[in-house]
Amino acid sequence: QVQLVQSGAEVREPGASVKVSCKAFGYTFTGYTIHWVRQAPGQRPEWMGWISGGSGNTKYSQKFQDRVTITTDTSASSAYMELSSLTSEDTAVYYCGTSVAGLNWFDPWGQGTLVIVSS
């Protein structure tokens, strides 16, 4: 059974960084693309970027280009999303999701990680 399990909730002060992990179970990690999507309270999901589980190539949304870094550790079947220079507007649930390379629809998703940015 394919499953993505994310790290737990985080609280950060404005200006700090946060790193969220996403571990894959039940499938060959290197054959898929891992995406990161966030959803602020009451808002639509927002795509942040993806990384190829095999090649490590990345593609970021221009909105986050300067602040986000997505990486993988294939030996751990894990992907990571680090977001820097946090503001209160970054308060959201952050999801990882997997897709077949090039198809860009997400199934499955991780359970989500709540990131709260507050002083």
Add this chain to the structure above:
Amino acid sequence: DIQMTQSPSSLSASVGDRLTITCRASQSIGNHLNWYQQKPGKAPKVLIYAASSLQSGVPSRFSGSGSGTDFTLTISSLQPEDFAAYYCQQSYSTPLTFGGGTKVEIK
């Protein structure tokens, strides 16, 4: 960026009703349109991919249609477990973008 517009943003319906939700893209996206269901506190779950393909395990009362800029999600007979939010998402080009959502509530 491709803008995705859904309508309605919310609706009230009864068990057994037939429901149609629409999604419009700001430019042609072929059939690169996907539909998700999201329940409170949970991650979205894909229902339909490539505009009209039913994801494995999803009940056949869900169907999708359309191409180009206009798409629809239909629920043929609403069940109690279908009360949720629904989002469309274009996978034609990056940045991948989602519609604003349709919240389906019990009448």
